[in-house]
Each structure stands twice: as structure tokens, then as C-alpha cells.
Amino acid sequence: MTAHRVLAPVAGRPGLVGGALRPATPGDAAAIHALITKYQEAGRLLPRTVDEIARHADRFLVISDGGPESTDVLGCAELAPLSATVAEVRSLVVDESARGLGFGRLLAETLADEARLAGFRSICAFTHDASLFVRLGYSLVPHAWLPEKIAHDCAGCALFRACGQHAVRLELAEGWGSRA
Ligand SMILES: CC(C)(COP(=O)(O)OP(=O)(O)OC[C@H]1O[C@@H](n2cnc3c(N)ncnc32)[C@H](O)[C@@H]1OP(=O)(O)O)[C@@H](O)C(=O)NCCC(=O)NCCS
16 A cells, blocks of 8 residues: 555645654554543544554555654544455544544545555445545445445444444546535
8 A cells, every 4th residue: 555655645735734644653553542541431442452553554655743753643544445446544643632624534535545545445434423524425335235344344343233333435437526
């Protein structure tokens, strides 16, 4: 995935001051973990471990405070493959101090660009609040339309079939170019 990293969008976006979008490194794992943990309850985010994040650091994008060398992480999101054609956006979170500046949208849109370049046909997310994703062009879909996710995570989950999360999906081939 690293070869496809698309970092240009941050430069041209008005209002994106005080932060830089960059790929994560294993050295960011502790800061990413701290950010996810801080908002785990409020955002009902999946718990993650530092080890897991460090192992898959190349899947994460971060918004860092103060430029490419900074280790302060204001926002993060992960693109995790579920199959050869479907990827999932996970752990999308922006620190309260930096919300409303477009970082959440930037992280989600850049991951979608990366997914398309990497050859995925669609991306999905599971969330308790689908409104952000709907604003980004995703559609609400029945869970059964994402069998990759069910096989990957849901089947082993204690809340399988009693899950309060919404499934959202973005078709990269047809729908991405038409997002608002
Ligand atoms: C959701 C979250 C990532 C948004 O980050 P952000 O940087 O403030 O978002 P942006 O400023 O890029 O806003 C993006 C768009 O979503 C909208 N939006 C932002 N937060 C929203 C929310 N909680 N509910 C509905 N819409 C929201 C904005 O109005 C904006 O729309 P626009 O671009 O069409 O004007 C952030 O609030 C957060 O970290 N929440 C806790 C964790 C969480 O809930 N993660 C998502 C679940 S996977």
C-alpha cells in the first residue's frame, strides 16, 4: 500500500492549518493507540493494541501536529483489506482540539483514493453514527452485503446478529467521483 500513498491533497485544502497528513510509521503506534483509546467510548471505536497498530502501521494515515517530523498525532485512520476487492476504513478519529477543520474528511477521502489506486472495488465502514460517511458519499447497506466483514470479524463477535452498528459502503469504481 505504501507505494500508492497519496499525500498531495493536504497542500491544496483551505483551512487545513496546523497539521500535516502523512503515512504512519511503527513509531506512531503509541500515539495512535492513545488517540483511539481516548475516544474509544465516545466514538464507540474498536479497541486496538499498540502491537497490532505497529504491525500494520503502513495501513494508517495520521494527521500530525507540526509537520512531517512531528510525533504528535491529531488524527488517524486505517485502511484494512478484507478481501482482494473490499477494504475497510477503521479507527477514524480526530482529536477534539482539531475537529471541524476537515481532517476527518481528508483522512477518509485520502484512504478512499489509496484504496482505488490499490485496486479495491469498494470500501466499507461499520459505525454507530453513519452521518459522516453518508456525507462522504457512502450508502447504508445491509450487513449481509458485506460477507467479507462478516467472515473476517462479525462471525466471532459476541454481538453477532445483535450488533447496533450501521454498515456503509462506497463503490470506488462508480460512486466515488460523484460524491458531494
Ligand atoms: C467523526 C470525526 C472523525 C470527524 O472528524 P472532523 O475532523 O471533525 O470531521 P470534518 O471536519 O472533516 O468533517 C467532515 C464532514 O462531516 C461532518 N461531520 C463531522 N463530524 C460529524 C458527526 N459527528 N456527525 C455528523 N457529521 C459530522 C462535517 O460537518 C463535515 O461535513 P462537510 O465536509 O460536508 O461540511 C470526529 O468527530 C471523531 O473523531 N469522532 C470520534 C470518533 C468517531 O466517531 N469516529 C467515526 C466512527 S468510525
